[in-house]
């Protein structure tokens with residue numbers, strides 16, 4: 219099969235002395251890379267959405283912790299580990315919902331459990347952080363391959379937010395099937411919801427997919443029902459920030475609306491996510507912390523006030539789609555459907571054994 223070549227952007231790179239980060243707040247107007255040298259820069263970049271998307275947040279935090287630890291001057295391993303723990307907690311507090319953040323930081327802490335010296339710990343941390351990124355790229359490709367099998371040529375598929383290449387190491391989760399389809403000359407059409415209030419769909423998904431030559435059409439979030447009806451959307455696919463043991467899934471605000479629409483129209487609703495997005499410690503979505511962000515994300519648009527000063531605002535950044543509305547969860551191990559509770563518990567046992 220001939221493979222086509224096109225751009226699949228990367229958002230985070232390890233550079234030994236710093237982290238190179240695509241500033242996603244500036245897209246699509248500017249494709250600007252910034253250099254992060256200090257842990258405070260990393261915290262700020264995550265908090266202010268310069269880097270966003272569950273796996274990309276995890277990778278950046280892992281790079282940030284490894285980078286900062288490489289500069290510690292502590293000679294004692296105990297003091298080194300105490301400081302590491304403090305900075306790990308600090309980074310974990312940057313955003314609450316995407317579990318990949320704590321997952322990646324915990325993975326770094328576990329990796330240096332058995333080390334004998336500070337120098338060994340520094341090397342192990344860098345190695346583990348890079349490994350997380352390498353594995354995520356492969357994971358996303360596998361998600362793409364499993365996801366693509368669910369679609370037929372020329373299907374029109376809706377998505378929300380940006381679960382694309384720049385939200386991960388590469389390829390993305392919900393957008394990975396479209397990149398693989400593009401490689402294989404397999405035509406699919408994407409309908410991207412703009413994703414109020416931060417416009418990840420308009421600014422990032424449209425930008426990413428257009429660079430790759432994927433057929434993408436932008437709509438406002440409120441056009442979803444009419445578009446499904448008028449344009450014959452045959453499936454919806456989104457990413458995830460945290461999945462509970464029963465399959466309840468937190469993702470960008472508006473995802474639950476789409477799941478309800480999918481049920482009403484009788485079309486499948488898929489979540490695409492790596493196993494690092496499963497939180498095996500919680501039973502249901504009710505336990506997922508939902509981030510509430512600055513009201514100004516809603517009261518201002520492109521720097522202009524669009525709502526009266528002093529208006530009460532509710533700005534949850536995520537919602538939780540109950541498992542009963544999810545047709546399948548596309549992971550690197552294949553598509554999970556049916557009894558999520560049992561399958562996810564099985565995955566947990568498998569992951570814990572490895």
Ligand SMILES: CSC[C@@H](O)[C@@H](O)C(=O)COP(=O)(O)O
Nearest residue numbers: 270271272379381385457458470
């Ligand atoms: C592969 S990214 C999956 C999710 O993190 C994504 O869909 C999402 O909700 C991102 O929200 P964001 O607030 O932009 O970090």
